Amino acid sequence: DTGVSQNPRHKITKRGQNVTFRCDPISEHNRLYWYRQTLGQGPEFLTYFQNEAQLEKSRLLSDRFSAERPKGSFSTLEIQRTEQGDSAMYLCASIVPGQLNTEAFFGQGTRLTVV
């Protein structure tokens, strides 16, 4: 499978706990995005990497959220001190290098439920 892979697919956690999600993009894609999606809404931009550099973060991203892409390959998204409002689908997408945002390849997402 050469698509975008996300793990875990589902995560249930208690409020206040920390969680970490992983995204493995398509190998030759140097641009990687994290989005959050809630029921009935479109994907909401969280952050963007080009190789290992985090170039953009949404103003909506609180200090409890942090993302890394240490070697320009896989990426992790950590949420500290989770709140019920963090419950959502977290999507990762990657884009072919050198192109404008013409086609983003999405993973299946990690569904987070905070109880």
Place this chain on the structure above:
Amino acid sequence: GQSLEQPSEVTAVEGAIVQINCTYQTSGFYGLSWYQQHDGGAPTFLSYNALDGLEETGRFSSFLSRSDSYGYLLLQELQMKDSASYFCAVSSGYSTLTFGKGTMLLVSP
């Protein structure tokens, strides 16, 4: 910032033609994309328009008018499997890809 408007829901019958409109406000516009998402699935790319006019890909076509900040997705010969959510998304350079709230398409027999 960017904002996109699209209808929340559209219904149609099998074999029909349906048009899903999208209006946008953005700075640094590069192009308009369309994505399809089935329940529980990942968004998948359908089409991209950078220039004014119509792009056709099989049963799906997408149109853009940059001067009107408007585009639409046209689905022809509707099939039950086309029931899904459809999102328009604006590209503002190499970084930002901003999605609308989505249009749920319900296709009935």
